[in-house]
Amino acid sequence: MEIKTRILIVEDDMIIAANISLQLSNLGYEVTGLVTRGEEAIIHAKSDKPDIILLDINLKGDLDGISAASKIQENHNIPIIYLTANSDEATFTRAKATHPYAFISKPFSNLDLRRTIALVVEQIKGSSEGVVDGFQNIQVLDDRIFVRHNGKMMKLLLDDISYIEADRNYSNLVTPNGSYLISTTLKVLETELKNHKFIRVHRSYMVNISKLDIVGEHHLEIKRKVIPLSKSFKQHLLKHLHTI
Template identity: 75%
Template sequence: MNQKTRILIVEDDMIIAANISVQLSNLGYEVMGIETRGEEAILHARANTPDIILLDINLKGAINGIEAAIEIQKSKKIPIIYLTANSDEATFAKAKATHPYAFISKPFNNLDLQRTIALVVDQIHENSAEVKDISEHFEVLVDRIFVRHNGRMVKLLLDEILYIEADRNYSNIITSSGNYLISTTLKVVEKEIKSHMFIRVHRSYMVNIAKLDVVADNHLEINRKVIPISKSFKEHLLKHLHTI
């Protein structure tokens, strides 16, 4: 690898942490450090921005690994790989909500670690290439986005967007004044738009919940457009509607 992937290890068992550090170094990665507490991991991540954080869920101290990840993600988008010996559903659900790149269950062997890190590094490289391509067609700010339209970048306020519809590898942004087709998948658009007002309701639709006119059992309506709701997204949508 031309530029070494930098990895922060957060593990309160120093024997395990030292073993991981040796393995990663032997595989050609750069170990940025070993932290044993969630509070220290947060400070380290904010100051140094590692490429990957190997994060034990069950840390000693005031906060656990999941809580540390939440704090880190408030200011940094750093891929997380959880290390865990705890496989109960409640813990898994909390960890999953932080969108980790992978889980490694303890005890693990060298091959488990090697393969998981390699897969995550590949994902990071793919996402970086995708983001570079996105920047030429789609840029997100706090309250607006810029999209390439007719050879120029056009500003769209998030409040103006009614819904966004997938069209294979493209997304069609629908506003009350016009439509804007961008060469970016809906999955990527969903990742980039951080506003809590935009909710995925179907594999092909993302809606601005402030623009909803009708919420029925199996569909929504926005500006007379009927939009289907998938069962897998319905509960998430209803929770958001109850909070606004």
């Protein structure tokens, strides 16, 4: 039996939410819930772990859709599709920083919804094609990591990696001699590198703490590259800095 893609709908207009839910159910998707607030979306993402979140940008309450997405992405790698009636550049720039898989502009047709969801589902399948629990693309040894790059397994010394940046379901390993994009999530790398000098400092970044040049209140620097430092990861970083 084919496993259904599970979708959370976050929309504060319950008529729109119910209509979307009906359409998705008719298309064969599983709707894990209808929630109206960003705070509820965060709780639902943690407890139900949907495959996709369909998220209205203009939510009422303390958290709008973009803020809710940022909070969710601190702990979960769930593809986001934004619903928006806002076309201003500032809103788009904020939303783009959370790396959504797609935008659907309101008002939208049934065809818009169906095609967008289908394309995102294909992206998810494509990014995980050939992946067994996300580990086939890397092999970590004591002082080096072998990564699949351009069809080959390439050796990188761990000491040569300055930082790692998330790019949706991919990770970019940055060294002084170049960068290597691999189809492995930052969450997987965090687990694999937990006994090495790599620390998560932001939902989108891990750093090699031996490479840090500056530790600021809200940012780090490595070779003049400015890396954001999240409040939720700061104490963990400082604790490890005191041990080296």
